[in-house]
Amino acid sequence: MSMSMSRRGFLGLALAGATAAGLAACGGEGGGAAGAGKGGADLSRKLRLPTYTPAKIPTPDLPIDAGQDPSYLKYPEQLVRSVPAPPGDGSRITALTQTWDVAPPGADKSAYLQELGKRLNAQWDMNIVVGEGYPDKFNAIIASDDLPDLVWFPPNQGLQRVPELLEAKFHDLTPHLAGDAIKKYPNLANLGDVAWKSAVTNGKIFGVAVSYSRFGQVYLVNQDFWRPVGGIGFTGADDFFQKSVQLLDAKRNRYVLEPAYVNHVHMFSQWYGAPNTWRLTGGKLVHQYETPEYQAALEFAVKCFKAGLFWPDATLATTKEKVANGQLGAYVESFPGFYNDARTQKYELGAIVPFAATPDAKPVYNAGLGSVGFTAISKKADPKRVEMLLNVLNFMAAPFGTEENQLVNYGVEGVHFTRKDGELTFTDRGAAEVPATQQPISFVIGSPSAIYLPGKPEGTRLIHDFETKVAPMLQERVTTGHFSDTFTTKGGELSTMGSDMVVDVVTGRKPLSAWQGFVKKWMDRGGAAMKAEYEASIARG
Incomplete structure (x- = not known):
């Protein structure tokens, strides 16, 4: 599947709360975490959400006629290239994020990050909070005014005065992303309304939605x-x-x-x-x-x-x-x-x-919430850099079945994974580098869910069958x-x-x-x- 399998710790915090009694801690109401401060409701206005345009992906093995996630019984043989040229400008891109796994190796020791940098034409550099403490780190960075390019706003960690922070320190991305403007970024246009609603604050799109499963418990x-x-x-x-x-x-x-x-x-x-x-x-x-x-x-x-x-x-x-x-x-x-x-x-x-x-x-x-919040872009970025950062996020949001998604989720063939009977298997180096690095990436930007369980086609059928049955009652x-x-x-x-x-x-x-x-x-x-x-x-x- 396209999302990280190692999110169990995060899910225990964020999604187990999506129960009958856990509504508030879970967040995810587009203005839940992002609705604090004076006048959140009063400033709300009609907004044209990004126009949904399905991405080109390999034909799923099972039907998607009832809103099921694309389902694959085997890894696709022919991948789609969704981004024709490296989107970066050769600069260093900084991002604030979190992991519930161990801290990943740095770029100097990670062939995964080195190859990602080549494909992006940029140095991907994350400031990662390991385990608890994201709000404290977030507040310290905001107070220092030393903002990274990309800042993740989670839906469930009680960040305060978010609308004021967004207005003061982050770009209003509405002109770049609302309506048909999103078509400049095809992979972002593929995220869908459920995800994009979570990125709306005071009637404006202040970030790129971090896509996540729309199905609940x-x-x-x-x-x-x-x-x-x-x-x-x-x-x-x-x-x-x-x-x-x-x-x-x-x-x-x-x-x-x-x-x-x-x-x-x-x-x-x-x-x-x-x-x-x-x-x-x-x-x-x-x-x-x-x-x-x-x-x-x-x-x-x-x-x-x-x-x-x-x-x-x-x-x-x-x-x-x-x-x-x-x-x-x-x-x-x-x-x-x-x-x-x-x-x-x-x-x-x-x-x-x-x-x-x-x-x-x-x-x-x-x-479910359909997202794990959104990622905002610092106002320190000039208009040209904003466009570049959106193009980089468009690359990182590539759906399952694309070359870009394979790179983000599996790394480099022969280094991080091997193919056997059409399935992908991590090498020892891949297991050490990729999952631990991909998890903090996946909180900055995520791709839509797809069902693919290596060597477990019966598991794919089970999940697809469940989605088929619950879709009419969603x-x-x-x-x-x-x-x-x-x-x-x-x-x-x-x-x-x-x-x-x-x-x-x-x-x-x-x-x-x-x-x-x-x-x-x-x-x-x-x-x-x-x-x-x-x-x-x-x-x-």
Whole structure:
């Protein structure tokens, strides 16, 4: 696939929050992280997003007629060259980014970065924050006024006063990217509306969207675990419950659900048709916490806990090992994690497609954020350099099946990877240089998702089949591209407040009857303010 497989650490921070209770910490509302400061909603205005133009790629092996990611059972034999000439001007390009892996080797020791520099006609130089601490580094660099060319604005790390910073220190890229202007950069034009909405702040495009999967969390299982009850097809929540009870065997240390209570409530809420964070009707928003669908999911989770379906140790750190050896039935994973598990797990992996919890329910599948923020360009860059940097980002955003994407994700053939039976395999040097370097690159600029699992065509089919089934029920976030000042200042607090309450109710520390009182308190603490600010932004288009 085109995205880094080593993002697990980042995903745990950023995407595990995309649950029923984790909306605020996750960010990703186009103005979530970028909507702080005075007047974010008031300044919102109609904006023509970059015109989507599909890139030329090798013909996928499986259909893409329902919005599935391009899927390849084998690595394409004939790649497409998407950028005809090196886009750089021979200069050094600096970027602020992050990694959740080890720090990669520098250019003087990395044949990967040296070749990338040749293809770009530029020296790609990253200031990388390893692990935690990105906001501190970001703030220090902003305060020093020694800005790199490219600065990554993540959607989930609570950066403050972002609109003011963007206006003061970064280029408004709207004239370069809005509408048909994007066609000058074909690979950026291929990113799509979902990703580009995250790069909009105060009605302007202040950065290049960092593309990411638009599919959300997935309910994954070991198929063998469920075979005694006929597999993972369910006629309703009660059917799921009854089959789970049949499979439960506490004496043999065999349980059905991992103890990630908030994630499970999120999964259940899709069966009941709860909104993806907010529901918009007639210009008015209703938060998922306020809906009967979400409350029904919470009640169902309480029922599962009382029946002993959850693994009894809430600190379980070996979920996937327990699933692999048949001691655990189901766990929740991010969509990129789905790719990784389909590639690495030895058992027959399965994914539960959302189904109607009751005869009257309309199941949904909640979309992911579609991006991991955006990358802004410092105002220190003159107009000619801005054009050059956009061309470089266009090169780096090349989709799967292009020569440029192969270079970014695999390095140099014969040095970093070899071909055998048409598949690519990292050499020892490639394994040491490429993944650790590609991860911080992928936070500066990403390419759209594609499904390709080397030597695992059955995994590709599994993911493609899941995407095909959930595509008709895909539910985007209605607040994406809109702004709430309160979201940034209080989003983390409200997220923690919601997650804690869900856990308390599910585990019986607080009664289900306490939920309504909690919702009122949550609204008073900032939920109502977020609602009003989002509504104002939506009303202005």
